[in-house]
Amino acid sequence: VSQCTPPDHNALAQPQAPLCRDDQNAPGVSESLRIKYGKWSHEPFCVTERTKVYCTHTTSDFRNDHGVSVIASPVAASAISSALSASKAARHISDQGLEVSDIPGKGKGLTTKHAIRRGETILLDAPRIIASAQFPSHVTHSQGASLFSTALSQLPSPDRDLIMSLDKSLGGTDIENIMKTNAFACQLNDGGVGDAYMCLFPSVSRINHACRPNAHARFIPRTLLMEVRAVRDITAGEEISISYGKLDLPHAERQRLYKQGWNFTCTCSSCTSTPYEIAGSDQRRARFARLRHMLENLTSETYDAQQIVAWEREVMEISAREGLDSLLAGDYERLAYVYAGSGMVGDARLWANKARESLMEWTVVDGGPENEIRRVEELLGELGG
């Protein structure tokens, strides 16, 4: 087994110099390279700045003939690599029914050739580049560029072509621009290093933002995949959309967020409707925020079961008009407690089940956030449901 192991966190090395070399470092995935570099098919390429070491780690046969490059500290990359086999084993969803087409005012977008039912998984996309969000501030610009260009060059050529064809809206070198325009924040188990990460999913990257989207994207840390599911029935020919930010923002705040974060002026149907409709939607959203603030800050003095039920009814009416249903798990749970407190066990069970369903559908992946689901399941247990 190799002596050529990646450095530990504090090891020092020449900037941009690979820390270990292999005379047989030929392209392709030979068995001997696999043994040498663990789960990676290429020798890690590392840079060191002061005490920080960041390396590009690549495997060229990650999932369905695609590769993935991970730019992270060696400790983090080793933890991340433990998800690679779960990824390979995860189910495959065909993307045959989807196509990339020109969308007026938004560049390209993803459309469906077939009707999709609410709750259906539309895409299960594998990342091609995973990069620590901290590394650019710990290495020099040219070191960062070397890490990125190695990450790209070591991937199989179909992956490289796909990545290079993605939208570039934010400036910098091509690959930096592509990452900034298209990558998603993704929370990974990185062995306690504690960096934040950006993940580039080439198919999900083609999905444009809408303020009332027809789909929801969630990252699954166990498999490193991004799942996109329909939040309502979608008709053949429709564009798939997701929300890039919080769903319940008012119009001006949304526009500011997307301009600052992605440098675009949102042209979704909610943002291009009439000033009258936009004002109406903003009023409903302001009321939604106010109601939830009151509901979340109840005290024993302000607790009034009837008032809570009336407020929650209003929250749900606004949510149905504004497309905010995926945010309601806490409201369903609150109603379950209110009914349980009034001895109405049947109603309490109904709302607790709804809270559980909503958490499972929109929030919980790989068992997290564990607190919410554990609390609701304990309540269901107490209610005998």
Ligand SMILES: C[S@@+](CC[C@H](N)C(=O)[O-])C[C@H]1O[C@@H](n2cnc3c(N)ncnc32)[C@H](O)[C@@H]1O
């Ligand atoms: C992740 S990409 C989405 C796919 C991209 N349209 C393409 O051509 O590949 C993000 C970019 O798409 C465009 N975009 C996404 N949603 C939009 C929207 N609602 N209104 C206008 N432009 C949008 C912006 O240029 C944004 O920077």
